[in-house]
Amino acid sequence: xxxxxxxxxxxxxxxxxxxxxxxxxxxxxxxxxxxxxxxxxxxxxxxxxxxxxxxxxxxxxxxxxxxxxxxxxxxxxxxxxxxxxxxxxxxxxxxxxxxxxxxxxxxxxxxxxxxxxxxxxxxxxxxxxxxxxxxxxxxxxxxxxxxxxxxxxxxxxxxxxxxxxxxxxxxxxxxxxxxxxxxxxxxxxxxxxxxxxxxxxxxxxxxxxxxxxxxxxxxxxxxxxxxxxxxxxxxxxxxxxxxxxxxxxxxxxxxxxxxxxxxxxxx
Amino acid sequence: xxxxxxxxxxxxxxxxxxxxxxxxxxxxxxxxxxxxxxxxxxxxxxxxxxxxxxxxxxxxxxxxxxxxxxxxxxxxxxxxxxxxxxxxxxxxxxxxxxxxxxxxxxxxxxxxxxxxxxxxxxxxxxxxxxxxxxxxxxxxxxxxxxxxxxxxxxxxxxxxxxxxxxxxxxxxxxxxxxxxxxxxxxxxxxxxxxxxxxxxxxxxxxxxxxxxxxxxxxxxxxxxxxxxxxxxxxxxxxxxxxxxxxxxxxxxxxxxxxxxxxx
Numbered sequence: 346x347x348x349x350x351x352x353x354x355x356x357x358x359x360x361x362x363x364x365x366x367x368x369x370x371x372x373x374x375x376x377x378x379x380x381x382x383x384x385x386x387x388x389x390x391x392x393x394x395x396x397x398x399x400x401x402x403x404x405x406x407x408x409x410x411x412x413x414x415x416x417x418x419x420x421x422x423x424x425x426x427x428x429x430x431x432x433x434x435x436x437x438x439x440x441x442x443x444x445x446x447x448x449x450x451x452x453x454x455x456x457x458x459x460x461x462x463x464x465x466x467x468x469x470x471x472x473x474x475x476x477x478x479x480x481x482x483x484x485x486x487x488x489x490x491x492x493x494x495x496x497x498x499x500x501x502x503x504x505x506x507x508x509x510x511x512x513x514x515x516x517x518x519x520x521x522x523x524x525x526x527x528x529x530x531x532x533x534x535x536x537x538x539x540x541x542x543x544x545x546x547x548x549x550x551x552x553x554x555x556x557x558x559x560x561x562x563x564x565x566x567x568x569x570x571x572x573x574x575x576x577x578x579x580x581x582x583x584x585x586x587x588x589x590x591x592x593x594x595x596x597x598x599x600x601x602x603x604x605x606x607x608x609x610x611x612x
Numbered sequence: 613x614x615x616x617x618x619x620x621x622x623x624x625x626x627x628x629x630x631x632x633x634x635x636x637x638x639x640x641x642x643x644x645x646x647x648x649x650x651x652x653x654x655x656x657x658x659x660x661x662x663x664x665x666x667x668x669x670x671x672x673x674x675x676x677x678x679x680x681x682x683x684x685x686x687x688x689x690x691x692x693x694x695x696x697x698x699x700x701x702x703x704x705x706x707x708x709x710x711x712x713x714x715x716x717x718x719x720x721x722x723x724x725x726x727x728x729x730x731x732x733x734x735x736x737x738x739x740x741x742x743x744x745x746x747x748x749x750x751x752x753x754x755x756x757x758x759x760x761x762x763x764x765x766x767x768x769x770x771x772x773x774x775x776x777x778x779x780x781x782x783x784x785x786x787x788x789x790x791x792x793x794x795x796x797x798x799x800x801x802x803x804x805x806x807x808x809x810x811x812x813x814x815x816x817x818x819x820x821x822x823x824x825x826x827x828x829x830x831x832x833x834x835x836x837x838x839x840x841x842x843x844x845x846x847x848x849x850x851x852x853x854x855x856x857x858x859x860x861x862x863x864x865x866x867x868x869x870x871x872x873x874x875x
Contacts, residue, residue, distance in 0.1 A: 399815075554663025
């Protein structure tokens with residue numbers, strides 16, 4: 346295949362991903378019941394945890410922060426992006442239940458475009474969530490210590506993480522084809538989140554949560570998002586976050602690939 | 613026929629309430645999976661909050677050194693809130709399916725139909741409460757004593773009734789299961805904007821103001837007293853008063869909607 350043909354195929358695939366992605370984004374923002382839990386639940390939890398456990402900043406060993414709200418912003422974003430990933434999986438499962446995905450399978454388009462298109466919607470939700478929580482933080486007096494660059498870094502990491510987590514949700518949707526099964530994973534999402542340093546410094550958590558949080562990839566991501574907000578951009582934390590996101594992306598791709606093969610085999 | 617006519621009204625009302633409660637119990641036995649989220653969610657919150665915020669007891673002003681003991685009544689009340697709200701969702705489903713219409717043409721008074729839903733939720737709330745309490749006791753939460761435990765269970769059952777009245781009010785108002793997030797989020801906000809995470813003095817200023825006027829704070833403190841100290845009437849009566857007030861208010865609202873339904 347010469348370079349011209351390759352370029353043409355790439356452009357076609359990108360057009361397909363864009364079309365499916367736009368559909369997914371429109372679908373998400375048209376239905377308030379899809380976006381509301383992703384924003385309302387983490388915002389409510391952020392408010393209650395900030396008000397309820399705000400005195401925690403006085404604990405010996407708590408990292409130096411301007412306020413507990415500033416510390417919690419990364420956790421709230423993490424909470425929202427996890428829900429966005431779950432919601433993306435539910436939307437894909439609904440497409441499977443309604444037969445829309447079957448129609449896409451019979452069309453002359455690459456399979457990965459179907460998943461990538463859906464992930465575009467999840468990424469858009471992640472982007473929206475990061476902007477929402479940064480705005481909330483700034484309105485209620487939290488500062489972004491590393492300024493605009495830090496805010497941009499947080500936005501990029503949250504958006505990429507939403508897409509990565511969405512890959513796992515998509516894989517489960519493709520494997521089960523059931524929206525209720527994907528929806529049933531919501532408690533699991535909370536467990537994984539609580540067992541990370543999303544809501545409290547890992548050093549101050551109690552066992553066994555402390556040890557689990559130490560190795561939980563979400564802890565690396567949340568620290569990568571948090572550092573630019575509470576202190577400054579730290580190359581090591583950023584690299585850890587990127588590696589953790591890549592790890593989740595690879596896992597999502599492998600699981601999605603297997604689930605797609607399974608779905609095509611069983612019909 | 614003569615025997616049925618002779619049956620006093622109070623007895624037939626009780627029989628109807630018992631039949632509606634039995635229906636709710638059958639739902640639970642036939643679809644046990646449906647009860648899992650209601651049991652799992654408060655347990656996850658308990659384990660999560662305990663693991664994450666356990667160190668808060670090191671702060672001056674905490675009445676106990678065991679965060680398990682401090683947080684377990686919150687999770688029990690959360691379970692009651694979820695269960696009560698689920699009763700509202702089930703009522704909305706019954707409305708959508710036309711089942712409530714069939715009940716409305718029966719000679720049963722409206723309050724009896726509402727009481728069946730609310731009392732079933734109260735009884736059902738004891739399942740997540742017992743589960744989360746067992747987990748907490750295994751993890752080292754303090755034994756509240758028989759009187760403390762009894763008060764906690766009474767508060768849980770009554771809180772589930774409050775949540776069921778709230779859920780029923782919304783279900784009858786919107787006549788759609790899409791009101792479910794409002795039922796759940798309303799209860800979650802009501803229970804967590806109290807002294808759920810920390811004593812009043814350690815809360816943020818805005819949350820302190822809300823917690824002071826939120827009647828669930830009194831309910832929570834009454835349920836919590838046995839777990840963090842000794843039981844006293846002074847800690848109990850504000851909770852009894854608050855829960856009675858909420859039941860009267862939300863019960864009246866739900867009953868008003870029930871009476872309007874089908875007119």
